Amino acid sequence: MILLFVVGYLIIAFEHALNVNKAATALLLGVLLWVCVIVGGELMFSGNISLKDYLMRDSGNNFISWVVNLKLVESLAEIAQIIFFLLGAMIIVELVDTQRGFQMITDRIKTTHKVKLLWIISIFAFFLSAVLDNMTTAIVMVALLRKLIADKKDKLFFGSMIIIAANAGGAWSPIGDVTTIMLWIGEKVTALNIIEMVFFASFTSLVVPLIILSFFMKGRVTRPAHTTYSNEDSIPQWQQTLFLILGVGGLLFVPLFKTITHLPPYLGMLGALAVIWIVSEIVHRKSDTAMKSKYSITHVLTKIEISTILFFLGILLAVSALQTAGHLEVLGARLDTIPLSEPSKYYAINIIIGLLSSIVDNVPLVAGAMGMYNFGCDHYFWEFLAYCAGTGGSILIIGSAAGVAVMGMEKIDFMWYLKKISWIALLGYFAGASVFIFQKFIFL
Numbered sequence: 001m002i003l004l005f006v007v008g009y010l011i012i013a014f015e016h017a018l019n020v021n022k023a024a025t026a027l028l029l030g031v032l033l034w035v036c037v038i039v040g041g042e043l044m045f046s047g048n049i050s051l052k053d054y055l056m057r058d059s060g061n062n063f064i065s066w067v068v069n070l071k072l073v074e075s076l077a078e079i080a081q082i083i084f085f086l087l088g089a090m091i092i093v094e095l096v097d098t099q100r101g102f103q104m105i106t107d108r109i110k111t112t113h114k115v116k117l118l119w120i121i122s123i124f125a126f127f128l129s130a131v132l133d134n135m136t137t138a139i140v141m142v143a144l145l146r147k148l149i150a151d152k153k154d155k156l157f158f159g160s161m162i163i164i165a166a167n168a169g170g171a172w173s174p175i176g177d178v179t180t181i182m183l184w185i186g187e188k189v190t191a192l193n194i195i196e197m198v199f200f201a202s203f204t205s206l207v208v209p210l211i212i213l214s215f216f217m218k219g220r221v222t223r224p225a226h227t228t229y230s231n232e233d234s235i236p237q238w239q240q241t242l243f244l245i246l247g248v249g250g251l252l253f254v255p256l257f258k259t260i261t262h263l264p265p266y267l268g269m270l271g272a273l274a275v276i277w278i279v280s281e282i283v284h285r286k287s288d289t290a291m292k293s294k295y296s297i298t299h300v301l302t303k304i305e306i307s308t309i310l311f312f313l314g315i316l317l318a319v320s321a322l323q324t325a326g327h328l329e330v331l332g333a334r335l336d337t338i339p340l341s342e343p344s345k346y347y348a349i350n351i352i353i354g355l356l357s358s359i360v361d362n363v364p365l366v367a368g369a370m371g372m373y374n375f376g377c378d379h380y381f382w383e384f385l386a387y388c389a390g391t392g393g394s395i396l397i398i399g400s401a402a403g404v405a406v407m408g409m410e411k412i413d414f415m416w417y418l419k420k421i422s423w424i425a426l427l428g429y430f431a432g433a434s435v436f437i438f439q440k441f442i443f444l
Helices: 002-013 022-039 051-056 063-098 114-131 134-148 152-171 178-185 191-216 237-261 265-283 289-294 297-301 306-325 327-335 344-356 362-372 380-394 401-410 414-420 422-443
Strands: none
Touching: 002 022, 002 306, 002 414, 022 063, 022 306, 063 134, 063 237, 063 265, 063 297, 063 306, 063 401, 114 134, 114 152, 114 191, 134 152, 134 237, 134 401, 152 191, 152 380, 152 401, 152 414, 152 422, 178 191, 178 362, 178 380, 191 380, 191 422, 237 265, 289 297, 306 327, 306 401, 327 344, 344 362, 344 380, 344 422, 362 380, 380 401, 380 422, 414 422
C-alpha cells in the first residue's frame, strides 16, 4: 500500500509532464488503496468490533468485508463533511464575486508594487485564517487575487504565499485549523494559551518566506483589464455591499455556529449558503429571465472547479485507507522510539509530524498523537504539535486543505511549487519551530 501511495503521489507530482489530470490519479489511488485494504483485511485490520455489532451485521456478508465496508462508510462520512464544507465555501465566494462584492475590497487596494502587495495579501490572509479556517481563507483570498493580478506567473507566487499565510494563521488560533480545533475540543490546550504560545512561531513561519521572496520579486503587478459594464449589467453599490457583508458574515458565522450548536462546521456553511441564495433570489425576483439566469446558483455552479473537489475526494480516500490499514499508527509507534531525552525527544517527534503532514493529512497524525500521549492540558507537546501540524503542510502543495484548494483553483503545478516554494516554506517552518523552542526556554 505504501508503495502504491508513493507511485500515485509521483504521478500527481509529474501531472504536467505525464499530461494526466491529478484528480483522476487521486481518485484511482483512493480506490486502489481501499481494494488493498479489503484484499488484505485479515492481516491489516486491527480495530475492535463489539459482539453486538458483529451479531447485527448482514449474515450474508463475509465478516472482514463487513468490517472494511464499515470503516469505509465511517471514513466517507468524515470526508463528506470536508467536501460539503469546501463546496459550500466555493459557491458562497463565487456568488459574492458574481455580485461584484469583492470589487469593493480590491478597488481600495491601490498599490501595484509587488513586494508591498505581497505583504498586504499575506498578512491579511494570516489574520483572516485565524477566524475562518485555512481552506476558506485560501478560497476567499484567491478570489481577491484574481481581481488584483493579471499575470499568471505572479499569481503563482502570490497564491503560494496565500497557502503559507493561511496555514500559519490557522495554527495559533483555536478555531483556525482543524488540528488546533481537535486539540482545543479534546482539552489538550486552552484558547488563550495556544494564542500566546504559538502566535510568534506561526508569524515567524510567514515572515521568513515573505522576506526571502521580497528579494526576488521586483517591479509592479499588472492589474486585470477594468471591465466596463453597461447600464443593464451594472450592479448598484448597495447590492455589492449587501452580498459582501452576507458572504463574509456567513463565513465568519461558521465557527460561531459550531461553538454554539456543537454541530459539524459544514452544516453552518450550508446554512450560510442557503441564506445568501435566498437573498439573491429575492433581490433578483423582478429581473428579466436573462438577468436571473446570470446571477442564479445554477450559473455560479458552472464556475466551480469540480476537479478540485474530486482531487480532494481522492486524496482523502487514499489517506483514510492508510489510516484504516494501521500504517499511520505504526508510524506513530516508530516515532516514539526516538533515542532522545525529554524535552528534545518530543520536540523532534513534533517536527517530524509536521514534515509528514506535508505528505499525508495532518488530522490522523494529530489524532494518533492524542491517543498515544497523556500529557496535561497546555503541555508544551500539544502547543508545539499545533504549530508543527498546522504549518508543516505548507512545505508541499498537497499537504494541506488550503494548498489543495489553491492548487485546483489556480492550476499550480506540484513540481513548480516544489522547486520555487517548498524550500522557502521549509525555512519558515524551521524558523518558527526555533522561535517556539526558544520561547519555551525563556518561560521555563
